[in-house]
Amino acid sequence: MSDFSIVQFNIQIGDDLTHNVKPLLHEIKHGLDKLVETGQTSIIDLRSIPLAPGEEDKILSMLGQGEVQAQLNALGLSEVTETQYAGVWIVTHYNDENHIISRFIEVTTMPEILCSQTEDIMAAYSRLTVSLEDNV
Amino acid sequence: MTNNSNKEKTLGEVMRSRGVSRRSFLKFCAATASMMAMSPAMIPKIAHALESARRPSVIWLSFQECTGCTESLTRAHTATIESLIFDSISLDYHHTLQAASGHAAEEAREAAMNENWGKYILVVDGSIPTDNPGYSTIAGISNLDMFMQTAAGAAAIISVGTCAAYGGIPHADPNPTGAYSVYDVIKKFSNNQLDGISSATLAKAGEGSVVSKPIISVPGCPPIPVVITGVLTHFLTFGTIPELDHLGRPKAFYGQSIHDRCYRRPFYDKGLFAETFDDEGAKKGWCLYKLGCKGPTTYNACATTKWNDGTSFPIESGHPCLGCSEPDFWDGGGFYKALSMPTENITQTAIYTAAGAAAVGVALGAMNKSKKNNAVAAHNKTTIDDLEK
Numbered sequence: 001m002s003d004f005s006i007v008q009f010n011i012q013i014g015d016d017l018t019h020n021v022k023p024l025l026h027e028i029k030h031g032l033d034k035l036v037e038t039g040q041t042s043i044i045d046l047r048s049i050p051l052a053p054g055e056e057d058k059i060l061s062m063l064g065q066g067e068v069q070a071q072l073n074a075l076g077l078s079e080v081t082e083t084q085y086a087g088v089w090i091v092t093h094y095n096d097e098n099h100i101i102s103r104f105i106e107v108t109t110m111p112e113i114l115c116s117q118t119e120d121i122m123a124a125y126s127r128l129t130v131s132l133e134d135n136v
Numbered sequence: 137m138t139n140n141s142n143k144e145k146t147l148g149e150v151m152r153s154r155g156v157s158r159r160s161f162l163k164f165c166a167a168t169a170s171m172m173a174m175s176p177a178m179i180p181k182i183a184h185a186l187e188s189a190r191r192p193s194v195i196w197l198s199f200q201e202c203t204g205c206t207e208s209l210t211r212a213h214t215a216t217i218e219s220l221i222f223d224s225i226s227l228d229y230h231h232t233l234q235a236a237s238g239h240a241a242e243e244a245r246e247a248a249m250n251e252n253w254g255k256y257i258l259v260v261d262g263s264i265p266t267d268n269p270g271y272s273t274i275a276g277i278s279n280l281d282m283f284m285q286t287a288a289g290a291a292a293i294i295s296v297g298t299c300a301a302y303g304g305i306p307h308a309d310p311n312p313t314g315a316y317s318v319y320d321v322i323k324k325f326s327n328n329q330l331d332g333i334s335s336a337t338l339a340k341a342g343e344g345s346v347v348s349k350p351i352i353s354v355p356g357c358p359p360i361p362v363v364i365t366g367v368l369t370h371f372l373t374f375g376t377i378p379e380l381d382h383l384g385r386p387k388a389f390y391g392q393s394i395h396d397r398c399y400r401r402p403f404y405d406k407g408l409f410a411e412t413f414d415d416e417g418a419k420k421g422w423c424l425y426k427l428g429c430k431g432p433t434t435y436n437a438c439a440t441t442k443w444n445d446g447t448s449f450p451i452e453s454g455h456p457c458l459g460c461s462e463p464d465f466w467d468g469g470g471f472y473k474a475l476s477m478p479t480e481n482i483t484q485t486a487i488y489t490a491a492g493a494a495a496v497g498v499a500l501g502a503m504n505k506s507k508k509n510n511a512v513a514a515h516n517k518t519t520i521d522d523l524e525k
């Protein structure tokens with residue numbers, strides 16, 4: 001390696017720099033309450049909140065991993081994971097080059113993007129029909 | 137570049153014909169909402185609007201510029217998403233990106249203008265020289281003529297980059313070419329302060345009532361790529377121009393200052409500043425105000441949207457904000473000189489911060505009077521010495 005030294009910022013994961021971490025976790029708690037009481041889902045765009053280096057990781061590590069992990073292949077990879085708190089999901093979209101393009105916390109029973117979409121089902125029906133006709 | 141058969145199709149149809157699934161489309165809309173700083177609740181609305189949107193014709197004119205804005209756009213990190221946005225417009229003229237050149241290219245521009253008169257979007261990067269038409273020409277046409285003629289038939293004009301938005305570096309003191317922004321050129325035109333426009337252009341400009349065109353400014357040196365595509369997508373999605381601030385910038389991206397969204401803000405509020413680039417404060421990630429940070433007076437999306445695949449932004453790399461999305465940032469008196477004093481409304485700052493008035497007192501105290509006077513006195517041209525300080 002080269003001999004110059006790289007300045008390391010002395011910001012620890014434990015430092016609550018922007019004071020945004022706790023309110024965000026409370027927001028999620030309210031989201032769960034709403035989901036149970038009224039069935040209303042909520043989405044938080046993690047990119048819309050000012051976070052210091054390490055704070056996003058802190059949020060993710062506090063939410064932890066739950067029972068479901070799914071990968072989608074739609075215009076690049078997407079990861080959908082249920083956190084250790086049932087009903088709280090992390091949806092991360094990547095582009096072709098595996099860079100994160102957006103990340104959401106969804107409070108829902110099932111993120112919409114996991115469901116088969118009506119338009120795709122209709123296209124699938126036509127494709128299957130054609131392929132059966134071709135193979136008769 | 138232009139694909140006529142695709143022009144009549146809606147964006148939804150174009151995407152489906154390219155084998156893009158509905159699920160992928162939803163992902164595209166989610167990323168779009170995120171980049172346009174819109175509430176995730178807007179995702180279904182964006183999906184619905186984009187599904188049925190028709191591809192608008194876009195004419196992109198580059199004048200006195202360094203091509204940094206086009207570089208920024210084409211290096212956009214969301215490769216797939218950006219290319220979908222690109223596919224969803226009909227980019228009929230962009231002399232850096234198109235294969236055609238010279239008269240053939242100009243014919244393509246005129247054809248696109250005639251075909252879509254009153255409906256196309258005109259994107260401009262670079263400032264327009266007004267002193268002498270010969271300073272910058274394309275296929276023998278002066279920038280001023282080309283701009284006025286093309287602007288006449290546009291539905292809206294997007295000034296991409298600080299040069300088109302405010303005049304930028306070509307406009308910097310002593311402005312040798314008489315360079316002006318899109319907005320200023322149109323203002324001068326309406327005040328009869330422009331010479332050197334051909335009579336054909338004058339007729340066209342009058343016919344298209346150039347003076348009443350909506351202008352959206354997307355400043356930055358360069359602007360953040362997703363901000364450029366975000367504005368195009370907004371037009372595509374809603375068929376309207378986004379809400380603008382007093383400088384004509386979309387509020388979604390320029391609504392808050394770098395300082396308001398800076399993760400070093402708690403240090404500013406506590407009066408903890410780096411004094412040099414390698415002192416303890418710098419290593420601890422303290423506020424860069426005293427190193428010349430223009431974050432408090434700069435409105436842009438860097439602090440949340442970030443740069444280079446969303447990796448970081450200048451302040452996160454330890455460098456103060458230069459204020460590149462503000463008018464005359466180049467003549468601001470030195471990138472490494474502290475702003476004369478905290479520019480925020482103090483009561484507002486006190487409300488904003490948990491630490492409150494005491495912290496603001498510390499910040500203000502830190503900028504003592506003599507320093508303030510020095511900083512004000514130094515508001516002239518940047519010298520090599522300034523840059524090396």
Ligand code: SF4
Nearest residue numbers: 395398423424429431
């Ligand atoms: S002065 Fe600059 S570094 Fe300090 S908090 Fe404001 S934007 Fe961040």
Ligand code: SF4
Nearest residue numbers: 436438457458459460
């Ligand atoms: S941090 Fe400041 S100087 Fe840098 S790109 Fe953003 S607005 Fe421009």
